[in-house]
Amino acid sequence: MGLKNLFAWYADAETKAATACGTACGAGDPKPDPKPSACGSACGAGDGK
């Protein structure tokens, strides 16, 4: 299994964006979503809340 199994990589995205887990939220409008962002971030990339 690998990249080819990642839904987010291939699907037409709606709003989901992510961050690493250091981020609290992910990128996206308006309410923050966990992705995309790394886990150090509380939220993901995006505008608004």
Next chain:
Amino acid sequence: MEYFAFQWHITEACDQRCKHCYIYALGSHAKFREMAVEDMVKVIGNCRTFCKKAGRMPYFYLTGGDPILHPQFWTLAKLLRERDLPFAILGNPFHLSDEVCERLAACGCRKYQLSLDGLRDTHDRIRRPGSYDETLAAIPPLKRAGISVAVMATVSKWNVAEIPSLVDVAVEHEADVFAFARYCPSRADRDTTCSPQEYRDMMEQCWEKFQKYEAEGCKTSFNLKDHLWTLFQYEEGLFDLRDYPEDDMIYGGCNCGNCHMTILSDGAVYACRRMESRVGNVLADDLYDLFTGEAYEAYRRYDKFEKCVKCELRRFCRGCPAVAAGYHGDMYAADPQCWKEV
């Protein structure tokens, strides 16, 4: 078009020495590593090229250390502004006057993430004396400048009992976002981790507060960052597997190897900053080739998760592989806080 997030550690300089920091855990530093401006330009170019190939929009999370301590921080902010590249900052509260916050906003900073690791005594013990009050004091100038404020907690046995109270603090101080993630232990300090039941109990208390505040129209968003929230919600009947029909498709869970990457101050590219996961160097490698190549695929072996392969939530959860890596020495081992019996 979706964003792709780059967690970019531009410097190791910091005026805290947090007990759980993965940088200072490596020993004392005679010299902080920081990236040179000419390399920053290369990083931005490589990231933009990657995003063009991947059909994504770049979003930078500038961090460190404290990124604002980089002597060329404002030069970098200007480079991002000139290229219309949005960014957030994961940083400390110590240098955020109204003037600085306004300047950040003018450069395109959209969010600033602060850390709260407990109530005052606990937080200050983990971070530094006075840090708790300075963190809360930084929220108003950021908000006055129009910058969204996220508050994040790193959870361990040191502070798990206080996390539900931090929800109240975040709401009281009008943080825009609240979330928590777990400390990644090493095998030498496994005793800093919570038991699965302790962790679940804390999540339950937080969940009750989230529901209560949301019902009251609270403006703080509670981000369910830890992937064990998927397990929690599944058990609460809030998550329906039937909405996701494809058995081999990974719909959620850890986003390592999916929609973010980490770049360190020497250019090293990590699949996940929370574990040893070096895959290349942004100053030498094409990021798209790295991301789609074998080095990265090693972090996408979704059929190798020892416990999760037996769980119906494998496509959505998988816990935190970085915590498993720290605790067991293997990212595919069981998440030590996963309470599900399979």
